[in-house]
Every structure is written in C-alpha cells, then in structure tokens.
Amino acid sequence: MKTYPYYIANRPLQPNADLEVRDKYSGEVAARVAYGDAAAIDSTIAATHAAREAMAAFPPDARRDVLEHCVRRFGERSDELALALCIEAGKPIRDARGEVTRLIDTFRIAAGEATRIDGEVLELGISPRTRGYRGMTKRVPIGACSFITPFNFPLNLVAHKVAPAIAAGCPFVLKPAAKTPLGALIIGEVLAETDLPPGAFSILPCSNEDAAALTEDPRIALLSFTGGLVGWELKARAGHKKVTLELGGNAACIVDADPGKPLGEVIERLVFGAYYQSGQSCISVQRILVHRSQLQAVSEAMADAVRALKTGDPRDETTFIGPVIDEAAAQRIDGWIDAAIAGGAKVLVRGQRSGNMLPAALLQDVPHDADLYRKEAFGPVACIEAFDDFDAALDRVNDSDFGLQAGVFTGDLAHAMRAWDRLEVGGVIVGDVPSFRVDNMPYGGVKSSGLGREGVRWAIADMTEERLLVIRDR
Template sequence: MKRKRWPYYLANRPVQADTALEVVDKFSGERVARCAFADAEAIDAAIAAAHGARAAMAAFPPDARRAVLEHCVARFRARSEELALALCIEAGKPIRDARGEVTRLIDTFRIAADESVRIGGEVLELAISPRTRGYRGMTRRVPIGACSFITPFNFPLNLVAHKVAPAIAAGCPFVLKPAAKTPLGALIIGEVLAETDLPAGAFSILPCSNEDAAALAEDERIALLSFTGGLVGWDLKARAGRKKVTLELGGNAACIVDADPGRPLAEVVERLVFGAYYQSGQSCISVQRILVHRDHHDALAKQLAAAVRKLKAGDPRDEATFIGPVIDEDAAKRIDGWIDAAIAGGATALVRGKRRGNMLPAALLRDVPRDADLQRKEAFGPVACLEAFDDFDDALARVNDSDFGLQAGVFTGSIAHAMRAWDRLEVGGVVVGDVPSFRVDNMPYGGVKHSGLGREGVRWAIHDMTEERLLVLRD
C-alpha cells in the first residue's frame, strides 16, 4: 500500500489519467491514495474495445482461459497480505475478515479455472416423428459478447471476482466499474490481469461517476449488464434495452430459531453473532431479523446480548477487532436514526452504544415495530432485531412479510420444518442449521422480489454469459 497514485485499466493497459478520485482510510479518515477517474470518453472507448474483442475472446481457447485464471490464483496468493491490507484500509474491513475475503477471491478464480473447460452442450434426439427421421441435433454454449459490470463497496474483491472470473471463463470481454469508495482491490485485479495474454480489449476497469457509467446500462454494444448494489438496479434494468440483465440488490435477511433448534443454544448464539455483525453488518445477507420460538426467546436474548456487548470495536488493523467502521458517516447516521425511530416506536434496546463518526457500535433490539425501517428496509450495518413466535408457520409468514428475498436461515431439528421452510420461504436460498450469511462461491446465489434477478455463483454466471447455439445435421 505504499503506492499513492493508481491507474485505471483501459483495453488491458494502465492509464494514468486525471487522478481526481481520492481513497481514504475509512477508520482514520486519512487520504491514502489517488486513482485515475474515467470520464465518458474513456467509458465509450472501453465499450468499443470490448465490443471489438468479442471474436478474439470467443476464439481464445478454453485451456488458455484456464491458464489466465490459474495465473490470477497464483498471483493473488502471492499478494494476499497486500490485498487484505488494501481491503482493511479502503473498506474499513477488520483484518481477519479481509483475509477471509482474499481467500474467497482465490477460491472464485480457482473455481472459474475449473469451469472454463467444462462448458459443454448436449446431443438431442430429433427423430420424434416420421418427418424428422434422419436428423440429429447438438447444442453448445457460446459467449454472449461484451459485458458490463457494476460492483458495490462492501466486498471489493469477491463481488468483482464473481463477475470477472466467470467472464474470462466464458470468453466474454468486459468493462467493470468498481465502487468509487473502494476501487483499489479491483485495480490490483486489473494489474494482475494485465500480466496475462488476454486478447487486446478483453478488459477495462474504470472507476467513474454514476452519470458517466450510464452507458454501461444503455449502450447497445453491451450484451449483458451485471449489477450488484442497491435498488437503483431496477432503474438500470429499465434503461438497459434488449440486453440481458442480472441484479443482486440486497435484503433484510431473517433467521428462525425453532422450538427444537437442532443445535445447542450457545452454538446458535455464536452463529447469530457472526451472521449479524460480521464485517459490521455490511453484507447483503447479514442477519437483520431474528425470530425465536418463545420457549427460547428469553434465554437466547440474554446470551446474545452478552455476546454482542463483548464484541471489540475499533481499528480494523487490530487483529482483535470485530466491528470496524461502516463505509461513511452518512451511513452511520442513517442506521443510528433508524434505531432511534424503532425505539421511539416501542422497541427495546438490549444493546446500544454511542455513534462516533462512522464508528457505530453493535446494537440489538427487541420487539421492533413491523412497519419500522429497521424491519422493512436493509439496514446494512451492525444491528439486529429480535422477536418471539409461537407457531412455526407464523414465523415463515413473518419472514415472507418483506419486500426482499435473498436468503433465510432456519435452526431446526425437524426435517419436516426444514422442508416446509424450503417449500414456503420466498427467498433465493434457505440455509438450514446455520445463518443466512453463509455462502460458498460455487453455489447459486441471488434473490427474488426486490432482492434481484438471476443468480451468481461461477457456473450460474457462466450460463448467463453464454448463449445456446443449435446444430442440426441431416444424415
């Protein structure tokens, strides 16, 4: 992290353009770097380069794509501590969490390397009537073309990886806009990609303004837009025209603790603490709503509150820190205001601390009103809401009483309840025996309702970035 000036990457090459984008240490507030900031002209040039590289990327052999991805894996391993420190500084992510994200970055590229040589098709039996005797069919998947990617601040490495690695595996050139608050991780990935022999124009990584990024949604030369972030994604979809769109837009994830939780209560508490407060709650699948059977409510509330009070907040570089800063002071003020409003509406604060700038201590509330922002919207911070239920079906209905539906967790020892949750919960994924914050990088990941459209996870992303092409042969 000694470097103070960072280029962006346009058509595979570093460009030291106007370095107007300042990156600050989210804990100290100190300016740590300046990054090249792309304008509308650079965005247009990147789209043109990606569009022009379609044929070269499609012809780039699968084993060569695998070699590129394997090179990235090796280089990320070699630079793992540098990547973790960059995350710690630019995102305020506690260093232990940052190292975990670097591991996931490596895993995602490794999975993509494996999948790059497994993109197949099928043989079709076409002789379904006398008219079609003597015909046979085959399908294969081909790259969709140039892709545009827009990623948020909270996972500056892994959410970039879940777009970039599948694109390379699929043979798609791309233009990436990383979050302006956290561009360094993406630019390090660009630096590593620039070491490879990807075809000219295969990638561009351009921090830029939201206004100039409009072309990434609107330009007809782009075949697919993949966006991770807030509800503005629906507006981007409306402006995207005929291109394919995938959206991951967050949620207010719920976790049910059944009458028979299937785990010791102490283990449930440990996992709830992780799920709700990991990386200061700034995760799309952070545990925000906890529904506990009345038999366990008081005991769990007492144990959970005690565990939350012990969480160390402070400098994310400190190995003992669990709660670091949220991304900026505006976010901290918003979350703090939602907590105040919930308490004014009748909620009880079991744990609550005082905000200092963008440092917001972990909070735990009980009996938050159903219409409160803290229940209805995505908090995206270190706060969870606890409530009791008497009937499992009622708990399922309460989980579904949300505009979002990304993932849900269910602690239950009943296989019948586990299957009922899978059948009835209106979410993209149900995690039984753990919190909804659990994710493995080779599984399908995405939501329903306001939470998004489509699925990530390397194999599923490759499917979206390719199209089926049919061959019919007549004997």
C-alpha cells in the first residue's frame, strides 16, 4: 500500500497518513494520504498569498516550460495515472485512459496560451478634450487562488484549474475530493519537479469543515469551485473575492423528427452520453426528448443497447459501467428510480443494485415532478419521453433549475438555430449529445448550474485582471 504526502508551498509533507483511499470496486483500502487540518490550511494560504509577486514575475516562457514539462511527464506516467483513477474513482479503465488524455490536452493547451495573454491599444481621442492621450491595457494575475474539485474527474477537473493558473501566473492551493485525491497528488509530484517559485502551488486534502478558510479568507483573490449546489453557499461566504462555480445539471437531449444522423448513430451517442463513466458526469444525458414519430424505434433500440452494457470490475477492458462513488449514492439513485416508477414511469431497462454497483436503467414517461427528472441523478439512469412540437420540446428542456449543456439531433437548420437562440444553457451541441466537451472551448452553465466559464482561455481570463495605462504625450 502506497502512502502519499500532501504539498504545501511546493514541498511534499507527510505529517500523517490519516486519509484512507478505498478501491471503489473492492472496498479495500488502496492507499493512505496525508490529511490537512485547519493549521495546515492557514499556513498554506499564507504561503500562497506570499508567492503572488514571485509568481506574477515568473516569465511567460518559463510558465510555458513548466506546463510542457507536465505534458511530457504525464505522458510517461499515463498508465500509472489511469490505474490510480480506475482504483480511486471506480472509473472503467477505458474511460480512465481517456481522462488521462484530456489531462495532457488541457496542460498542452495551457502551455500554448501562457505566452498569448495579450492587451489592447485604445483610441482615446474621442473629443477635443482627450486629444494627446493614449491608452492601453494588459492583463495581470489576480493573485492567490483556491480551487475545490469533486470526485468524478479527479484529473481533468483539477487540470482545468491548475493549468490555467500556472499559465496566468497565479499561485494556488487545491483541495481535491477526499474520496479521490491520488490523481491530484501525482500532479503535485510532477509540479514539484519544476522550478516554479516557492509557494506557487499547494495540494491539500482536508475536511470540508477545515477547508472553510479556502472560501472565507480575504488573502484569497479567487475561489473556483466545481461540485454540487453547496457552491452557492460558498459564494455567499466568499466576501469580496471573485467566484466561479460549475455545479452540474440534468442535461437534456432532443431527437427531432429528422434527427440529421442515422438512427443507429443517434442511439450509440445517446447510450454513451447517458452511461459512460457510470453516468457520473455533470453533462451526462439524463432527459431524452424524442419526436413521437421516432419514439418507438429509439426507445426499443436504446433499451436493447442498454441491456448489453457490461457492469463490473472497472479494471476489465470490457466493462462499461463500474461502481458509483459509494453505496449512499447508489441507494439514493435507486430510491429515485423506485419513486419514479411509483409515480407512473414505465421501466424499459433496470437491474438489481448490489452495494455501490448499480446497473444501467432506462425509464419512459417519468413524471416531471419526480426527483429523477428534476434533480441531478449523477448515475447510470436516463429518462425518455415523446414530444410533438419542436418549440414545446425546447420549453420542456428549459423547464429545469439547471442549464449546463443540451444536445439536439436535427437535420433542420432552422431548428438548430432556434435551439441555440432559445435554450437556456451554457452550450448547445447540435448533432451530438450534451456530454461532448473539448478542453479549449468555453464550458459552464446558467441558472443553478453555475457562474463563469471554464476552458483554458476563459479560465485564464477569470484568473487575470485588466489594468489600464493612460499616457498624456502632448
């Protein structure tokens, strides 16, 4: 069994090995990790705050070199990273390898952006009063950042905070999810190999209670949180600091009368979007709205495909659905399915839960007031229903507290443009499921889904501030 230190001001420290990290499939303790307390967090924030000037002065080409070193080392350690992810998150090994690829992509994108953080020359001569004045702007690092990440993407969601921070010149402290800290700590091992200024990074697993200072301490200039709706409570306690939030959703996908793609391809993408990574994705397909003319064909073909998904050991190359994060999550999802059925939903596919192993489920005509329809399921279950009018389908997608991304399969350009105009979401994906994401695109939501955008360039914008220079030359 391996033990992992945490990192304060770039240095590995092993004051204890109090945090047990369990194999999510076997339930056995797989590793032990140093666990921070309130005193460790306070010293971490002090070191991060003190590193602001050194990190801001760290040249852009040197930041790029650090990020390129990470790209190279993550590639060399890709098998180790994938296995750690498979163990600590229960992520099927094929999905784990895919996440390692995205980790590398995100750092590579950030390396390119590190030397492209530009300003603007302003024309100030708008009246006789302003003749002889010149203006220009540049972007400067915002300062010390705190990052809080969830369990479901322990590598890439960390990467989407850490890599832009390095590119922008911001020191940071990261609190990874206590259930899945190993990937973040391996990233720490690689960062410790670089010549980042002292205090540039800290990675500190700790309890939510002890982590309150990461939200409330005024020495922190920006809080970036990915997780559940508790993010809104954190924002209320954050004081004057900038806050960005990515808080999930119950993503919908529309299949139009003319889906614009062969039906077999549509089914393949719907099954992937709803069940990959056991449904534990903020943009997992949860609600499927199918034009009535296509409903029978889609529901029957999708049910056949879902029944064929293999549930089991995530290390097995043929496993598609591994365990959800813990038994409490599995019980909650199973209970929501039971309640939806009691409310009149029709079961197309359902298996028997065993501990935190929950086979894929597909239900039809789930009541719109059911938790399974209105809340974020975050598990391997989807709801399918019919619609007759495209505009009514758009209204139904919008009838949600969330608005992260939505998918639209349509061969009608007018319908595609109307969806882009009317859907109350951060992103509309036409011709594919809402689960599609590229790491250089803006990503984030509206309503209860969050505030701000990730994607490397957009995160860098949040982690920098515009500073104006005006020169009077006459």
